[in-house]
Amino acid sequence: MFGIIGIVIVFAMVFGGYVAAGGKFGIILGSIGYEMIIIGGAAAGAFVIGNSLAAVKQTLSDVGKVFKGPRWTGQDYQDLLVLMFTLIRTSRQNPLELEGHVEDPHNSELFQRYPRILADHEAVDLICDTMRAAGMNYDDPHQVEEVLNKRIESAAQHAGHSAHALQTMADGLPALGIVAAVLGVIKTMGSIDQPPEILGKLIGGALVGTFLGVFLAYGIIGPFATKVGAVVDEDQNFYALIREVMVANLHRHPPNICVEVGRQNTPHHLRPSFNVLDDALRAGKQEAA
Incomplete structure (x- = not known):
C-alpha cells in the first residue's frame, strides 16, 4: 500500500508542479513514447546483459516486495519460536521421535501445523540440518554458529541481488536519458532550416529524454531498489532468529530459555510479548500431547 501511495505522490508532485507552473503536456506526450522506447529499451537490454536468466526472474519477482512488504x-x-521449542523439547525427551520430524519435515505433523514456515525451504533446512548435525555429535556451539553465519550470509547475498541489480539500472538511467536527448538534438540539427516554433518543439522533445532518465532513476527505480533491499534485510531476521535459538540449544539451555533468547532477538515491532509467547508455548504443549 505504501509503495502505491509513494508512486502517486511522486507523479502528483512532479507533474502537478509542472502544470501549476504553466507547463503543457503536449510536447511531453508527443515525445515520451519514443523516448521511453530508447531509454526503457536500452535499460532493459543492459539489465539482461548484466544478469543471468535466474537473476532476471528473481528481480522481476522481487519487485512485488515494494508493494507487499516483508514476508514474515x-x-x-511466534509460530517459529513455538515450533523450535517443541523440536528442542522433543530432542531432549525422545530423540528417536525427533528424527522423524527432521528427516522428512514435509510429512511431519509438527511442521505441517505451520504451513508458511514449511513452505520456506531455507528456514526448514536451517532447522533440520542443525538438529540433525547435533544428533550426529556435531554440537560445538561455536563451530555451528560459524557455519550458520556463513550460510545465512550466503543466502542474504543471493536474496540481495535484486536490489543491487535495480540500483545498477537506476544508476544508468540518467546517462541513457542523455543518450536519448543527444539523439533528439541530432534530429533537431537535421531540421535547422525550420522556423523557431518547430525547432522549439524538437528541442523540447529532446529534453524529455533527459527528464525521463533522471525521473525514472531517482523517482521510481532507485526507490524500488531501496525498498527491495530493506524488505530483504528485514526478512533475514527470521533466519537469524533460527541461528540464535539453535546455538542456545547447543549450549544446553532449557527449551524455554532457548526460545526466550530468540524472542529477544526478534525485531521489536514483530516481537511477541513474554506472556503471549508463554500462552502459545502452553497451547503447543497441549496440542503435542
Whole structure:
C-alpha cells in the first residue's frame, strides 16, 4: 500500500508542479513514447546483459516486495519460536521421535501445523540440518554458529541481488536519458532550416529524454531498489532468529530459555510479548500431547 501511495505522490508532485507552473503536456506526450522506447529499451537490454536468466526472474519477482512488504509477520515469528521449542523439547525427551520430524519435515505433523514456515525451504533446512548435525555429535556451539553465519550470509547475498541489480539500472538511467536527448538534438540539427516554433518543439522533445532518465532513476527505480533491499534485510531476521535459538540449544539451555533468547532477538515491532509467547508455548504443549 505504501509503495502505491509513494508512486502517486511522486507523479502528483512532479507533474502537478509542472502544470501549476504553466507547463503543457503536449510536447511531453508527443515525445515520451519514443523516448521511453530508447531509454526503457536500452535499460532493459543492459539489465539482461548484466544478469543471468535466474537473476532476471528473481528481480522481476522481487519487485512485488515494494508493494507487499516483508514476508514474515509477527505471527510467523511466534509460530517459529513455538515450533523450535517443541523440536528442542522433543530432542531432549525422545530423540528417536525427533528424527522423524527432521528427516522428512514435509510429512511431519509438527511442521505441517505451520504451513508458511514449511513452505520456506531455507528456514526448514536451517532447522533440520542443525538438529540433525547435533544428533550426529556435531554440537560445538561455536563451530555451528560459524557455519550458520556463513550460510545465512550466503543466502542474504543471493536474496540481495535484486536490489543491487535495480540500483545498477537506476544508476544508468540518467546517462541513457542523455543518450536519448543527444539523439533528439541530432534530429533537431537535421531540421535547422525550420522556423523557431518547430525547432522549439524538437528541442523540447529532446529534453524529455533527459527528464525521463533522471525521473525514472531517482523517482521510481532507485526507490524500488531501496525498498527491495530493506524488505530483504528485514526478512533475514527470521533466519537469524533460527541461528540464535539453535546455538542456545547447543549450549544446553532449557527449551524455554532457548526460545526466550530468540524472542529477544526478534525485531521489536514483530516481537511477541513474554506472556503471549508463554500462552502459545502452553497451547503447543497441549496440542503435542
